[in-house]
Amino acid sequence: MSKKTKKRVDMLNKSNSKVVYLDTREAELMYELLIKTNDVFKELRKAGGNQIEFNEADAIIKKFQNMMLKTSDVLSFISDKTGKEYSEPFMLAKIRNDLSKGE
Numbered sequence: 510m511s512k513k514t515k516k517r518v519d520m521l522n523k524s525n526s527k528v529v530y531l532d533t534r535e536a537e538l539m540y541e542l543l544i545k546t547n548d549v550f551k552e553l554r555k556a557g558g559n560q561i562e563f564n565e566a567d568a569i570i571k572k573f574q575n576m577m578l579k580t581s582d583v584l585s586f587i588s589d590k591t592g593k594e595y596s597e598p599f600m601l602a603k604i605r606n607d608l609s610k611g612e
Contacts, residue, residue, distance in 0.1 A: 520544070520547070550573075553566050553570065554570075574604050577601060578604065578605055578608075581598070581601050585597070
């Protein structure tokens with residue numbers, strides 16, 4: 510079994526795993542980034558394995574979340590242009606709400 514396939518199988522065995530259906534190249538790209546994001550942020554949340562300060566790790570996480578909000582904005586824009594309804598995912602809506610409250 511290849512390393513990539515083993516990683517996918519390992520991810521499916523986690524309690525918070527999700528099964529997704531991908532039928533566009535863009536979704537497949539996001540899926541590949543998801544796997545990398547999971548690995549990178551798992552380490553970052555340990556404060557970089559003591560190689561990065563907590564405050565720096567927190568700032569990086571917040572910047573990433575802002576980038577995800579911008580990605581959601583782009584998807585909303587594309588949805589408007591194509592006439593497809595877009596509902597922002599709950600976790601992003603919560604982050605957006607928390608930011609608007611200054612949290």
